[in-house]
Amino acid sequence: MTSTKPNLSFWQIWNMSFGFLGIQFGFALQGGYMSRIFQSLGASPDEIPGLWIAAPLTGLLVQPIIGFLSDRTWSPRFGRRKPYFLIGAILSSLALFFVPYSSVLWMAAGFLWILDASINISMEPFRALVADQLPEKQRSYGFVMQTLIIGIGTWIASNLPWFLTKVGLEENPNEQGIPLNVKVAFAVGALVFLASIIYTVVKTKEYPPENEELLELEKKNSSFFKDFFQSISSMSSNMLKLGLIQFFSWFAFFTMWSMATPALTEHVFHAPAPNKAEFNMAISSEKMAFEKLNVVYQHAADQVGSDMGVYGLSSMAFALLIVFYSAKRSVNRKLIHMTSLILGGLGFIFMKFIPDPSYLWICFSLIGISWGSILSMPYAMLSSSVDSKKMGLMMGLFNMFIVIPQICAALGGINFFAQFFGADAIAPMMLAGTALLIAGFCNLFITDQNAIHG
DSSP states (O other), rough: SSSSOOOOOHHHHHHHHTTTHHHHHHHHHHHHHHHHHHHHTTOOOOGHHHTTHHHHHHHHHHHHHHHHHHHOOOOOBBBBBBHHHHHHHHHHHHHHHHHHGGSSSHHHHHHHHHHHHHHHHHHHHHHHHHHHHHHHHGGHHHHHHHHHHHHHHHHHHHHHHHHHHHOOOOOOTTTTOBBBBHHHHHHHHHHHHHHHHHHHHOOOOOOOOOOOHHHHHHHOOHHHHHHHHHHTTTTOOHHHHHHHHHHHHHHHHHHHHHHHHHHHHHHHHSSOOOGGGOOOOOOOHHHHHHHHHHHHHHHHHHHHHHHHHHHHHHHHHHHHHHHHHHHOOOOHHHHHHHHHHHHHHHHHHHHTEEEEEEEGGHHHHHHHHHHHHHTTTHHHHHHTOGGGGGGGHHHHHHTTHHHHHHHHHIIIIIHHHHGGGHHHTTTTHHOOOOOHHHHHHHGGGOOOOHHBBB
């Protein structure tokens, strides 16, 4: 890539980031509604984290590989990162469409695995693209622009099932147990995912490598495993410190995505998912009792999804504020990130004490501030200390600090550590809040001035 990169305009950065709208549609629908799908198919709250295990496992494998390959890809027509955006978008759209048609738990878990692998194929090169295209002084601006678009996508996608119910689509589940409004929301998400990625592919022109012959030589002499282990052994102390922050941050958000629906429908809305096995469906009165409780649960689950969308709005507001500020001034990334994570941690903890559901928006607003920072500040701090020739691989390695905590959470971390906060359904949200508070204070370990200011 060219050694001197010109500043890009607002619309150039917007266009190169727009594909994240679709990526976030996929993540928001997955995070807000997969646990609901699992519960609709009969999963108990204790089983839900384990059903999510495939998602972070695929990220652990896919992201470094895609980063390595995209570092060594160049096509005058298709560019370096764009081919991976498009492949991931096609696969993600297909998976999104078919997820809510799952008839049994193993099928839903399998589609989640395919969906998360496909989203990872698209997402990792987007992070590297910002560092590829922007000069150092615009990188905070670029990553925050992605956060702005992510916030828009989170809010719209999270509210889709609720909105579809309001315009007349039935909320009652069909014979497979998954409501029609959820099916239509996932179909819309599939369309938005593909369309937004195509927009970025068409509107963004990538810089060619400075020396194409050298790139070809590096491709012939390189090996994924060799580069992978060399890169791990040469991780900077700054990257490791950021990784520690990411570990606790993503443990918290994985806990939210997997457990917010069962936790909040029971603790806040007093409408837990009924267990079909506890009802004799051959007796009409018991069948009617189950259906009545299920309708109440589905309505509460819609409302939880809508409330979760608020964190997209507040992350968008956070991003707008930082976009306007960082366009002309340097920001203290460390201070912003520490403060944001602490606010998000308090948002989770407040969920236990709110008197009724009308206060949930306050909790998710605070969580959204931390989400906006998580999606921008760590990457901006990291990009200041990474070899540009290995940007894709290093971003992929950095994302190991995202997926490893999710694997730990899914393999029993949530069920084990939540016990320390009591036996109530809300305990996992208290665990998430504590993890975010720890992540916030871990920012005190960051001392690299190049990473802090930008």
